[in-house]
Amino acid sequence: MNPGPDATTLNGKMEIKSDTDVVDIRSKVRDLCNRIGFSLPETTRVVTATSELARNIIEFAGTGEVRWKILENDSASAPQEETVGIELTFEDDGPGIEDLEWAMQDGTSTGNGLGKGLPGAKKLMDEMEVESGPGSGTRITLKKWSVGK
Amino acid sequence: MTEEEVSIVKVRNVLLVTIPSSPSDRTIDNLQDSILTGMKNVNPEGVILDISLVNIVDSFFARTIEETSEMISLMGGRTVIAGMQPAVAVTAMELGLNFGNVETALNVEKALDVLSGPGTEESSDQGEEVR
Numbered sequence: 001m002n003p004g005p006d007a008t009t010l011n012g013k014m015e016i017k018s019d020t021d022v023v024d025i026r027s028k029v030r031d032l033c034n035r036i037g038f039s040l041p042e043t044t045r046v047v048t049a050t051s052e053l054a055r056n057i058i059e060f061a062g063t064g065e066v067r068w069k070i071l072e073n074d075s076a077s078a079p080q081e082e083t084v085g086i087e088l089t090f091e092d093d094g095p096g097i098e099d100l101e102w103a104m105q106d107g108t109s110t111g112n113g114l115g116k117g118l119p120g121a122k123k124l125m126d127e128m129e130v131e132s133g134p135g136s137g138t139r140i141t142l143k144k145w146s147v148g149k
Numbered sequence: 150m151t152e153e154e155v156s157i158v159k160v161r162n163v164l165l166v167t168i169p170s171s172p173s174d175r176t177i178d179n180l181q182d183s184i185l186t187g188m189k190n191v192n193p194e195g196v197i198l199d200i201s202l203v204n205i206v207d208s209f210f211a212r213t214i215e216e217t218s219e220m221i222s223l224m225g226g227r228t229v230i231a232g233m234q235p236a237v238a239v240t241a242m243e244l245g246l247n248f249g250n251v252e253t254a255l256n257v258e259k260a261l262d263v264l265s266g267p268g269t270e271e272s273s274d275q276g277e278e279v280r
Contacts, residue, residue, distance in 0.1 A: 019174040026171055026205055044204065044236040048244065051207040055174065106245065120208060120244045 013067040016090075022054045025066050029088065036070055036084045038146045046086060046144050049121040053090040053140055056117050061094025061138070071143070085126075085145040090138070097132040104130075155180050159191050161265045165257065167199045174209055181217045188224045196221050197260040201232030206241050215249040229253065231260035 014025050029050045033043035050066070057064035071085035097103050106119045118140075122128045125142045132138040155176060156167040164187045168180065184196055198214065200206070218228035229252045233241070254260035 023171055023173045030204075040236045041239050044240045045243070047205050048207050048240050051205055051209075055207070055209060117208065123243055123245075124240065 010070045010072075011068065013065055015063065015065055016054050016057045017063040019055075019058065022051060022058065025054050026051050029068065029086075032068060032070065032086060036086065036146070038086075038144075042144065042146050045124040046088075046142075049124040049142055049144075050088060052117040052121050053088075053142070056138075057090060057092045057094070061092030064090065064092030064094070066090055071145075083145050083147060085143055088142045090140045090142075093137040096134050096136050096138055097130070098134050100130060100132060155183065157183055157187055159193065160197075161261060162194045163261065163264045164188070164191060164193045164196045165199060166196060168203050170202045170204050172203070172210070177210060177213045181213060181220070184217060185220055185224070188221060188226055193226060195227035195229065195264045197254075197257060197264065198228065198230045199232055199257050199260075200230060200237075201234065201256065203237065204234060206233075206237050206246065208244065208246060211241065211246040211248055215247070215251065218249060218251045227252065227264060229260040229263050231255070231257045 012028075014028060015021065016025060026047050030043055030047050033046050038046065054066060057066075067089040069087040069089075071087055103118050104122070118130070121140070121142060125144050127141075127143040129141045130138070131140075154169060155172070156165075158165050164184065166180065166184060169176065172180070187193070188196070196218075203210075214230065221228050230248065231254045233253070252263060254263055
């Protein structure tokens with residue numbers, strides 16, 4: 001019934017340069033989560049985290065890119081057998097994050113949001129890695145695992 | 150209704166605003182303007198934001214809804230959010246999203262009861278297009 005993800009859809013990327021791209025990447029990520037058998041609450045968490053970080057790209061860097069990768073059962077980093085996951089990378093060449101510790105605090109915001117972008121994404125996902133510095137852009141990698149259907 | 154289309158109709162004496170499933174930031178911004186214009190033109194008791202189609206609520210959405218409800222309040226109206234999906238409620242709570250003091254209802258019918266009291270069958274079936 002479920003053919004599973006085929007090789008051509010396991011990896012991909014999308015350019016983010018306007019608020020309609022944010023809508024498109026949400027839709028893409030929702031589709032991927034559905035395809036690998038994430039539950040509706042799991043999918044909603046991943047899509048919400050995607051929305052926050054894609055908006056950060058527009059707000060702070062203007063343009064950037066989101067890449068996705070389906071993590072299959074045999075992935076060495078999977079926390080248990082039978083686990084599927086999704087990895088999302090948000091990358092831009094913007095001004096970078098000056099004070100990461102501050103940016104990760106709840107309620108912190110330098111832009112238009114509620115300050116829930118980074119800490120919010122971290123709460124909704126299983127893993128988050130941030131590589132950033134002043135003038136060197138930002139790369140944020142998120143992972144979410146599920147036991148699947 | 151297309152993905153990005155917002156509908157605003159007058160039902161009984163309230164503005165019923167239906168928000169699409171995955172609104173862009175611009176759609177949400179425009180929505181705020183349309184609602185405030187509707188408040189002025191239609192003079193309703195309040196506004197129902199029907200979010201039963203909405204499958205993603207993030208910090209920008211929550212902040213704009215909170216702001217809009219405060220503006221509606223300043224103009225003398227009440228706001229009720231109706232029909233939040235279960236998965237959205239779970240995520241909103243985990244994110245710590247705060248909609249301020251906006252009232253909520255399980256669905257539009259209950260929201261109408263909150264704003265204008267229980268109505269009769271005839272008065273609640275058809276909306277009048279205001280935008």
